Amino acid sequence: MLGPRAWGGPCGQARLKASADDFCVTEVLNLELSGSGEHVWLLLEKREQNTEAVARLLARAAGIRLRDVGYAGLKDRQAVTRQWFSLHLPGREDPDLSSLWSADLRLIEQQRHQRKLQRGAHQANRFAIRLTDLQAERLQLDQRLQTLSRCGVPNYFGPQRFGHAGQNLFEARDWAARGALPPARGKRSRLLSSARSYLFNRVLAARVADGSWQQILDDDCVAFSDSRSHFAASRLAADDPRVKALDVHPTGPLWGQGEPPVDGPILALEQGIAAAEPVVCTWLAAAGLKQERRILRLPIGALTWHYPTADCLQLEFTLPTGCFATVVVRELVSLISSPAGELDSEH
Numbered sequence: 370m371l372g373p374r375a376w377g378g379p380c381g382q383a384r385l386k387a388s389a390d391d392f393c394v395t396e397v398l399n400l401e402l403s404g405s406g407e408h409v410w411l412l413l414e415k416r417e418q419n420t421e422a423v424a425r426l427l428a429r430a431a432g433i434r435l436r437d438v439g440y441a442g443l444k445d446r447q448a449v450t451r452q453w454f455s456l457h458l459p460g461r462e463d464p465d466l467s468s469l470w471s472a473d474l475r476l477i478e479q480q481r482h483q484r485k486l487q488r489g490a491h492q493a494n495r496f497a498i499r500l501t502d503l504q505a506e507r508l509q510l511d512q513r514l515q516t517l518s519r520c521g522v523p524n525y526f527g528p529q530r531f532g533h534a535g536q537n538l539f540e541a542r543d544w545a546a547r548g549a550l551p552p553a554r555g556k557r558s559r560l561l562s563s564a565r566s567y568l569f570n571r572v573l574a575a576r577v578a579d580g581s582w583q584q585i586l587d588d589d590c591v592a593f594s595d596s597r598s599h600f601a602a603s604r605l606a607a608d609d610p611r612v613k614a615l616d617v618h619p620t621g622p623l624w625g626q627g628e629p630p631v632d633g634p635i636l637a638l639e640q641g642i643a644a645a646e647p648v649v650c651t652w653l654a655a656a657g658l659k660q661e662r663r664i665l666r667l668p669i670g671a672l673t674w675h676y677p678t679a680d681c682l683q684l685e686f687t688l689p690t691g692c693f694a695t696v697v698v699r700e701l702v703s704l705i706s707s708p709a710g711e712l713d714s715e716h
Contacts, residue, residue, distance in 0.1 A: 370526075370528060370530075370531045370535060370538065370567060370570060371525045371527075371528065371570060371574070371696070371699070372523070372525065372570060372571070372573060372574020372575075372577050372578065373574060373577050373578055374523075374577075374699065374700055375522060375523050375577055375582065375583075375700065376513060376516055376517070376520075376522075376700050377513075379699075379701065379702045379703040380505045380506065380509045380510045380513050380701055380702055381503065381504050381505020381506065381509075381510070381702050381703075382502075382503075382504050382505070382702050382703045382704070382705055383500035383501065383502055383503040383504065383505065383682065383701075383702045383704065383705065384500065384501045384502040384704065384705045385498070385500060385695075385698060385704050386447050386448070387501045387502070389416050389417050389447055389448055389449050390449055390499070391498065391499040391500075391501060392445060392447065392448040392449070392496075392498055392499075392694075393448065393449045393450070393451075393496070393497040393498070394444055394445060394448055394449075394450045394451070394452075394494050394495070394496055394694075395450070395451040395452075395494065395495045395497075396441060396442075396444075396451060396452045396453060396491045396493075396494060396495075397491060397492045397493040397494065397495055397687065398441075398453060398490070398491050398492065399491070399492040399493075400490070402480040402481070402482045403481065403482050403483055404480055404481055404482075405481050405482075405483070406481050406482045406483035406484070407457060407458060407459040407460075407483065408439070408455045408456065408457055408458070408481065408482050408483065408484060408485055408486070409455065409456045409458055409463055409464070409479065409480075409481060410453055410454070410455045410479070410480050410481070410482050410486060411427070411453065411454045411455070411456070411466075411476060411478070411479050412451060412452070412453050412476075412477040412478040412479075413451070413452060413453075413454060413474060413475065413476060413477065414449065414450070414451045414474075414475045414477055415444075415449075415450055415452075415473065415474050415475075416448075416449050416472070416473040416474070417446060417447060417448070417473060418446065418450075418473060418474060419446045420440055420442075420443045420444050420452070421443070421555070423454070423474065424438045424440060424454065426469055426474075427454055427456060427466070427469070428456075430464065430466050430468065430469055431456050431458065431464040431466065432464070433456060433457060433458065437456065437457035437485075438454060438455070438456060438457075439454065439455035439456075439457075439485040439486035439487060439488075440452060440453065440454050440455075440486060440488070441453060441486055441487070441488060441489060441490045441491040441690075442488060442489065442491065442494075442690060442691075451477065453486055453491070454486065455482070455484075455485050455486035457485060463479070463481075489690055489691070491690055492595060492689075492690065493595075493670070493687050493688060493689055493690060494687065494688055494690065494692075494694075495685070495686075495687045496684070496685065496686055496687070496688065496694045497683070497684070497685050498683070498684045498685075498694060498698065499677075499681060499682070499683050499684075500681065500682040500683075500684070500698070500701075500702065501680065501681050502680055502705060503679075503680045503681055503682050503702070504680070505682075505701075505702060507676065510682065510701065510702075511674075513700065513701055514672065514674055514701070517669055517672065517697065517700055517701075518669060518672040520583065520615075521583065521615055521666045521667050521668045521669060522666075522667050522669065522696055522697055522699075522700045523573055523577050523582050523665065523666070523667065523696065524573065524618075524663065524664055524665055524666060524667035524692060524696070525570050525573060525574075525693070525696045526566035526567075526569060526570055526693065527693030527694075527695040527696050528695065529693065529695065530562065530563055530566045530693075531563050531566070531567065532559075532563065537559055537560055537563035538563050538564065538567050540560055540563075541560040541561070541563050541564040541567075541649070541652075542564075542648075542649065544560060544652070545564065545648050545649045545651075545652035546648055548652065548655070550656060557656075561653065561656055561658065564624075564649050564652070564653060565623050565624055565625075565653060565658070567649075568622070568623075568624050568642060568643070568646060568649065568650070569621050569622065569623055569624075569663055571642045572621040572622060572638065572639055572642055573621050573665050575638055575642070576619075576621070576638075576665060581619075582619070582665045582666060583618075583619075583665070583666045584619065585602050585605065585612055585617075585618075585619050586602065586619065586634070586635060587602060587603070587633065588602070588631050588632040588633035588634065588635045588636065589601075589602040589619045589620070589631060589635055590602065590619075590620050590629075590630045590631050590635075590662055591605065591617050591618060591619055591620060592617070592618060592620050592662055592664050593611075593616060593617050593618075594615070594616060594617075594618065594664065594668050594689050595689055597661070599620055599630065599662045601630070602619070605617065615666065615668035616668075618664040618665060618666040618668075619664070619665045619666065620662035620663060620664055620665060621639070621662065621663055621665050622639050622660065622661075622662060622663075623658075623660070623661040623662065623663055624643065624649075624650050624653045624654070624658070624660070625653055625654055625656075625657075625658030625659045625660045625661065626654045626657070626658065626659050626660065627659055627660035628660070629660060630660075630662070663691075664689075667688065667689075667692050667696065667697075668689075669686045669687075669688065669697060670686060670687035670688065671685070671686060671687050672684070672685070672686040673685045673686070682701075684697075684698075
């Protein structure tokens with residue numbers, strides 16, 4: 370479901386997530402909480418806990434509806450993650466949640482705020498990843514890491530998006546063929562996202578293959594790393610330093626209703642991929658999704674690394690929301706015994 374690598378074959382192999390402590394994620398919120406309001410915000414550290422399952426635990430313990438629990442994004446189950454949740458409690462005191470806390474679920478911070486925590490509200494995610502059972506030549510790895518830090522990687526949706534053995538995409542195709550949507554909201558969202566992600570990955574794969582994934586072409590539509598808005602490449606100067614600085618990037622389509630904001634060869638490429646998947650594209654538009662764009666090039670913020678032992682590589686870096694740490698790892702090594710079903714979303 371992913372396309373070609375950008376920087377050559379793997380430098381070796383390693384194991385990802387031999388234990389939950391090998392994969393740590395911290396949300397970067399970049400928001401000042403007011404200290405008062407109808408919503409209680411909780412920063413939790415969870416170990417091998419599913420985000421949605423924790424939301425249900427919080428709703429039950431606080432005596433509120435699940436819809437009144439907010440979180441910015443889904444985080445990995447097989448990991449140690451720090452993320453925010455909000456509870457809507459108008460006119461009520463802070464609930465006693467002490468019965469929930471354990472070695473696997475810990476309260477770090479609690480504050481009041483006026484608003485619910487919305488999906489995608491965090492600015493970025495900070496990752497600390499340990500690759501174990503490493504079998505690779507260190508000089509080659511160091512050179513590759515320097516390239517990734519300087520140039521970024523293709524911003525593929527990771528295999529987590531498609532489910533174990535691609536099951537989400539298979540189900541999405543089945544529903545699309547019937548022209549119907551799953552009645553359950555969570556499943557509907559998951560399958561629509563999988564289909565959109567697959568089409569985006571195909572466009573990105575084509576541009577990695579022809580070398581244009583990190584070039585801004587005349588007919589491109591571009592966007593900044595941390596913005597959902599986009600604009601025509603013609604508005605950029607040919608020597609705009611923000612392109613080289615990895616602040617602004619070419620984009621690819623997230624399918625839905627509306628006309629693509631690109632032209633020429635870029636439009637021909639995107640329409641060609643859509644034409645190969647007419648049933649899926651029609652299904653996405655009929656579901657009410659609007660055309661959106663996603664950056665093709667993924668900048669890796671504050672990348673550092675070291676080797677705690679001869680067979681272990683420790684990585685730390687920051688990625689924008691909605692991006693996948695596993696596509697960074699993929700440009701370094703192939704993974705030993707890491708089934709896709711063990712990799713959850715990194716949003």
